[in-house]
Amino acid sequence: MHTLIEIQKLRKQFGNLVAVDDISFQVDRGEVLGFLGPNGAGKSTTMKMITGFLTPSAGKIRIAGDDITANPLAAKRRLGYLPEGAPAYPDMTVWEFLRFIADVRELKGTLRQQRLDYVIQRVNLAQVLHQPIDTLSKGFKRRVGLAQAILHDPEVLILDEPTDGLDPNQKYEVRGLIREMAQEKVIVLSTHILEEVHAVCSRAIIIAQGRLVADGTPSELEAQSADYNAITLTVDAPSEQAENIRQTLTAIHGVEKLIILEEQAHQLRYQLLPKQRQTIVAEVSQTLREKQWSVSELHVDRGQLDSVFRQLTTAH
Numbered sequence: 001m002h003t004l005i006e007i008q009k010l011r012k013q014f015g016n017l018v019a020v021d022d023i024s025f026q027v028d029r030g031e032v033l034g035f036l037g038p039n040g041a042g043k044s045t046t047m048k049m050i051t052g053f054l055t056p057s058a059g060k061i062r063i064a065g066d067d068i069t070a071n072p073l074a075a076k077r078r079l080g081y082l083p084e085g086a087p088a089y090p091d092m093t094v095w096e097f098l099r100f101i102a103d104v105r106e107l108k109g110t111l112r113q114q115r116l117d118y119v120i121q122r123v124n125l126a127q128v129l130h131q132p133i134d135t136l137s138k139g140f141k142r143r144v145g146l147a148q149a150i151l152h153d154p155e156v157l158i159l160d161e162p163t164d165g166l167d168p169n170q171k172y173e174v175r176g177l178i179r180e181m182a183q184e185k186v187i188v189l190s191t192h193i194l195e196e197v198h199a200v201c202s203r204a205i206i207i208a209q210g211r212l213v214a215d216g217t218p219s220e221l222e223a224q225s226a227d228y229n230a231i232t233l234t235v236d237a238p239s240e241q242a243e244n245i246r247q248t249l250t251a252i253h254g255v256e257k258l259i260i261l262e263e264q265a266h267q268l269r270y271q272l273l274p275k276q277r278q279t280i281v282a283e284v285s286q287t288l289r290e291k292q293w294s295v296s297e298l299h300v301d302r303g304q305l306d307s308v309f310r311q312l313t314t315a316h
């Protein structure tokens, strides 16, 4: 696979504040990389450095081999960037703004017309084409920003919260567009919506206080969740038997801890956390068979991105 973004030991300091602290990663063609992290973690600052809008305090950034600081024009030609917030030039109409961006990107002739037609249709801008950007709703402003980012069909797309402010239908549309564009490009997007990571990202990076704390596929990250491979089960038995049942379940080989979820008259619901996230389903099933308890629910938890996110971003 071809590496399109290479980041080495990237650092950004604002006065005494270290906003980005020694971050290194690379992204290959075809990857959609999600940037996750709490407010103020350093996501936007990293994206601004990747796109050449901010100069790093230290470190190297290469876009398809070109250093963004030493050779900014070559690197920027391959880049499309959706910054956070609304597009600049609020007095321009959408049409004037897109034509202006086409000039900046030096698009000419039929290619220029094709690209303008494509983005207007693909990002659904026809109905607001002659409206000043300032008068658009938040969702439409976001879509204008996305249109200018993809107008010159760049290989590398950096999208800062692309679905922020969009309604559910628009979110669905934009995620579809991202997936569609992903094959031939590299897309880096930041988001606070963890379900978005599942919907579009092949890989995710978690940043906390300027440092990279996790890097993996969504499933790999979920496997770090404290409840990965835990078993949730409901035994239909009178509550007088609860203590005996709890003791039996806790004694099963591989079970680290039992959590009481619910103990009602005829419904005893527990979660069994395994030692070192190992699989315990066979041992638990065997015990249930031996005891011949009536079990109305049993499932293996696969871990959740939001609990991994909390684990990793509150421990720093």
Ligand SMILES: Nc1ncnc2c1ncn2[C@@H]1O[C@H](COP(=O)(O)OP(=O)(O)OP(=O)(O)O)[C@@H](O)[C@H]1O
Pocket (backbone or CB within 6 Å): 014, 017, 019, 037, 038, 039, 040, 041, 042, 043, 044, 045, 046
């Ligand atoms: N120009 C600046 N001058 C001083 N401090 C800054 C500047 N830009 C960002 N910061 C600080 O750097 C830190 C990282 O900010 P950044 O915007 O990169 O976070 P973020 O992860 O994008 O947050 P959010 O999810 O809220 O967008 C914050 O503490 C922020 O206040």
